[in-house]
Structure formats: C-alpha cells, structure tokens
Amino acid sequence: MIINKSVKNFKNRLAEVMQSDSVSAFAKRCNMSETVIRDYLSGKTYPSLSRLATIAEQCNVSYDWLATGIRFEGIAEVDNDDVYNEFIYRIPVYHKQLPTPEEARTHKFVNGTPPVMNYPLLEGWLSHFGFDPKKLLMYWAKGDLMEPEIGHNDGLIINTDIKEITTGGLYLLEYEDMTLLRRIRLTIDGWKLLCNNSQCVTILVPREEFSQYKIIGNVVQIIKNTC
Known part of the structure; x- marks a missing residue:
C-alpha cells in the first residue's frame, strides 16, 4: 500500500x-x-x-x-558523474523535533514533519559554501509566520557556528520553552524579531534581555516542501 x-x-x-x-x-x-x-x-x-x-x-x-517533490533552492546543479562519488554527511535534526523510536519506526508523521534522526548533505555542497557539517542541523518550519519565504514543513539548514548577528538574517532562537524562527533587525537599543506575516507582533528585545534568548543558529538553506 x-x-x-x-x-x-x-x-x-x-x-x-x-x-x-x-x-x-x-x-x-x-x-x-x-x-x-x-x-x-x-x-x-x-x-x-x-x-x-x-x-x-x-x-x-x-x-x-x-x-x-522537494526542491533544493539555491544549490547549483552538480555533474552526475561526481555526485555518486561524493561523501554524504548526515546532520542531526533539531533536538526538540527528534522523533521517539516508535515514531521513527512507524513513520507516524509521514505527512507532517518527517520522523528522521538526521538529514543527508553532499560533501561538495558543504565545501562550496565553507560549512562545517558538525555545526549544522536540520529544522522543520511550522506555521505560516514566515510565508511566503518559508512555508509549513519547509526544511531549514541551520548553521550554529555564529560569528556575529547580521541585521536582516534569519535565526532560530529559544526563549524559555519556546522555539522562534525570526528575522533579526539590529537597533541602537537591541533587537527587533520580525516575521513576514503582518499579523505577527514584532518582538522588541532590549540589550539587557539578550541573555534570555539563546540563538541556535542562522538559516543558510531553505528546502521547499512542494508535496
């Protein structure tokens, strides 16, 4: 079936x-x-x-x-003769989205977030962009807060090797027990955490509250869910 x-x-x-x-x-x-x-x-x-x-x-x-049905945006076409000889790295899924062994075994979420423990990436792609595979993770976007740029169940490759916060960059953050995917705009007084959805309230974070937010990493690749 x-x-x-x-x-x-x-x-x-x-x-x-x-x-x-x-x-x-x-x-x-x-x-x-x-x-x-x-x-x-x-x-x-x-x-x-x-x-x-x-x-x-x-x-x-x-x-x-x-x-x-998954379209890899921004990844250049690679000669097929080289693809089969490339090493494949498997990067971990964000820890809060890891399935239980039972969910992974039964594919309970096959029509939602894929119940996978890791995600494959080609060595050539990593080398081209200079990413350390040990510093990457996969996050499955939820909801419509970042549409149309990022839709529900789009896959996001997150680089946790953050040298500095860049204004306008997309970041995955943790605040208390919440996970937030937001665009950070730097201001004199702190951060503005923005969404693409106009109905989403902008979060203002003064400098003295920076320590309450843990920045997991920034989005370096969007894998569109076109299923």
Missing part, C-alpha cells in the same frame, strides 16, 4: 513537466509506451528508478524533485 504522499503526487509533477506534449509525443520522447505514461498520469502505477531518471533527464528537471 502506498502511504508516502510524495509518491502519490508523482502524477501531478509528471503532468507539470509534460507541459503541452501529448501522451503520444511524451511517450516517444522518453522511449516508453503510451499505456505506461497514462498509467503514471492516472496514479495507477509508479515508475522504476531507471524510468524516473529517464523522465528527469528528458524533461531537464531534478531527479530528487521529480521523485519526492
């Missing part, structure tokens, strides 16, 4: 990449039968890994996005 929502939605992404092509023309382009393509579009069947790779190549789209 198919329980993964991203797999169920493959037919929608296939229809998107076909654009104006007819089923016949698209099938010929991918060297597949019309019946196979129609079955994919109806959700009756799903492609094998090799056929998924063929479709992605013919449509010039990301294999990852076609398979999962």
Whole structure:
C-alpha cells in the first residue's frame, strides 16, 4: 500500500513537466509506451528508478524533485558523474523535533514533519559554501509566520557556528520553552524579531534581555516542501 504522499503526487509533477506534449509525443520522447505514461498520469502505477531518471533527464528537471517533490533552492546543479562519488554527511535534526523510536519506526508523521534522526548533505555542497557539517542541523518550519519565504514543513539548514548577528538574517532562537524562527533587525537599543506575516507582533528585545534568548543558529538553506 502506498502511504508516502510524495509518491502519490508523482502524477501531478509528471503532468507539470509534460507541459503541452501529448501522451503520444511524451511517450516517444522518453522511449516508453503510451499505456505506461497514462498509467503514471492516472496514479495507477509508479515508475522504476531507471524510468524516473529517464523522465528527469528528458524533461531537464531534478531527479530528487521529480521523485519526492522537494526542491533544493539555491544549490547549483552538480555533474552526475561526481555526485555518486561524493561523501554524504548526515546532520542531526533539531533536538526538540527528534522523533521517539516508535515514531521513527512507524513513520507516524509521514505527512507532517518527517520522523528522521538526521538529514543527508553532499560533501561538495558543504565545501562550496565553507560549512562545517558538525555545526549544522536540520529544522522543520511550522506555521505560516514566515510565508511566503518559508512555508509549513519547509526544511531549514541551520548553521550554529555564529560569528556575529547580521541585521536582516534569519535565526532560530529559544526563549524559555519556546522555539522562534525570526528575522533579526539590529537597533541602537537591541533587537527587533520580525516575521513576514503582518499579523505577527514584532518582538522588541532590549540589550539587557539578550541573555534570555539563546540563538541556535542562522538559516543558510531553505528546502521547499512542494508535496
């Protein structure tokens, strides 16, 4: 039984990449039968890994996005010959979002925050941006406070190696028992913690209250949830 929502939605992404092509023309382009393509579009069947790779190549789209619906923004395309030789680092998920062993085993949150213990990143991407994998973590955004820039269940790579606070940067903070994702604007008197949602109240933090806020890190990558 198919329980993964991203797999169920493959037919929608296939229809998107076909654009104006007819089923016949698209099938010929991918060297597949019309019946196979129609079955994919109806959700009756799903492609094998090799056929998924063929479709992605013919449509010039990301294999990852076609398979999962997750689009990696801002990451340059890497030559496929190099990808398979790259080391993969696994960065931890933010400690407050770690699943219990039972949740991780049963994928209880498959349609919400993925119940994963860590997240894979390619060595080449880390090297390009100069990030230390030991200083990174994954945070799954919740709610609509930072939309449209960051939506519900978007994945955020957080760099905990903070040298200084940069005005306008996006930061993950802890205050008492709360976790806050906010844009920090530096002022003469302290910080303004901002949201993109106009209905969210700006939080003013005077300098004498800085110690009450723990800055976990700043957002260095947004992984859009397009499922």
